[in-house]
Amino acid sequence: MNTKAPLLEVEGLHVAYGKAEVVHGVDLQVQAGEFVVLLGRNGAGKSTILHAVSGLIPKRAGRVRFGGRDVSQSSPRDIVRAGLVQVLEGHRVFGTLTVEDNLAIGTYASARRSDAAQLERMYDLFPELAARRYLPASKLSGGQQQILAVAQGVIASPKLLILDEPSSGLAPLVVDRILAVAAELCAGGMAVLLVEQLVEKALRHAHRCCLIETGRIVAEGSAQELRGSDVLERVYLGSHTAA
Numbered sequence: 050m051n052t053k054a055p056l057l058e059v060e061g062l063h064v065a066y067g068k069a070e071v072v073h074g075v076d077l078q079v080q081a082g083e084f085v086v087l088l089g090r091n092g093a094g095k096s097t098i099l100h101a102v103s104g105l106i107p108k109r110a111g112r113v114r115f116g117g118r119d120v121s122q123s124s125p126r127d128i129v130r131a132g133l134v135q136v137l138e139g140h141r142v143f144g145t146l147t148v149e150d151n152l153a154i155g156t157y158a159s160a161r162r163s164d165a166a167q168l169e170r171m172y173d174l175f176p177e178l179a180a181r182r183y184l185p186a187s188k189l190s191g192g193q194q195q196i197l198a199v200a201q202g203v204i205a206s207p208k209l210l211i212l213d214e215p216s217s218g219l220a221p222l223v224v225d226r227i228l229a230v231a232a233e234l235c236a237g238g239m240a241v242l243l244v245e246q247l248v249e250k251a252l253r254h255a256h257r258c259c260l261i262e263t264g265r266i267v268a269e270g271s272a273q274e275l276r277g278s279d280v281l282e283r284v285y286l287g288s289h290t291a292a
């Protein structure tokens with residue numbers, strides 16, 4: 050039993066778009082160095098939870114603590130500076146900028162300045178970026194752009210990296226690679242909160258999983274516990290997500 054205060058602690062989170070509430074009281078914790086996966090069907094509210102945690106959309110109610118500090122009312126910029134970085138769904142990189150300039154943007158988010166050592170660390174982790182550092186990002190394949198988006202998040206050495214469906218639209222090998230790098234960084238002490246539709250791939254790396262259904266956490270446990278549970282089958286019944 051881990052008795053340390055969690056790195057991320059979400060309590061009683063409610064989020065609405067206009068009058069329509071889509072997240073109905075979510076409690077979620079991530080410990081330092083932990084790999085947590087959020088699973089759930091399309092529209093379950095996974096991205097909404099992540100956006101609210103990162104301060105990108107308002108919360109109707111609830112509290113978010115990060116690194117022992119209440120960040121419920123903090124700006125996205127302050128949350129990033131506290132060490133919580135989210136890689137958004139889709140390959141959001143700046144196509145006209147070079148790979149290296151895109152990476153440099155990632156360092157602006159951190160309190161630290163961009164320096165050569167940070168860039169070299171990314172090129173060691175992601176050799177496919179090293180080979181293309183002076184190319185405009187638009188010349189990269191979809192998979193390479195997603196790797197760049199992840200590197201852009203990782204370069205600031207966050208305490209918690211949030212990845213929202215990094216696999217979407219990518220070849221299985223690229224997905225494996227992104228998840229393996231996330232797991233490796235996690236072993237080095239960074240916590241990961243991952244939303245993923247490829248259930249089996251995500252469970253392979255997870256220390257803990259939370260199952261979301263229509264804005265609520267309906268089950269939580271280790272990968273092994275969830276694999277054997279009826280609730281996982283129920284949530285994904287009829288969907289083509291196992292891989």
Ligand SMILES: Nc1ncnc2c1ncn2[C@@H]1O[C@H](COP(=O)(O)OP(=O)(O)OP(=O)(O)O)[C@@H](O)[C@H]1O
Nearest residue numbers: 066071089090091092093094095096097098138214
């Ligand atoms: N900007 C928005 N305005 C209004 N409703 C929204 C908005 N974004 C999401 N929703 C609705 O909120 C609910 C939760 O959406 P959300 O994007 O959080 O789900 P998700 O679990 O991330 O789904 P997916 O797996 O498709 O990414 C859905 O019913 C969705 O239609």
Ligand SMILES: [Mg+2]
Nearest residue numbers: 095096097138
């Ligand atoms: Mg989503």
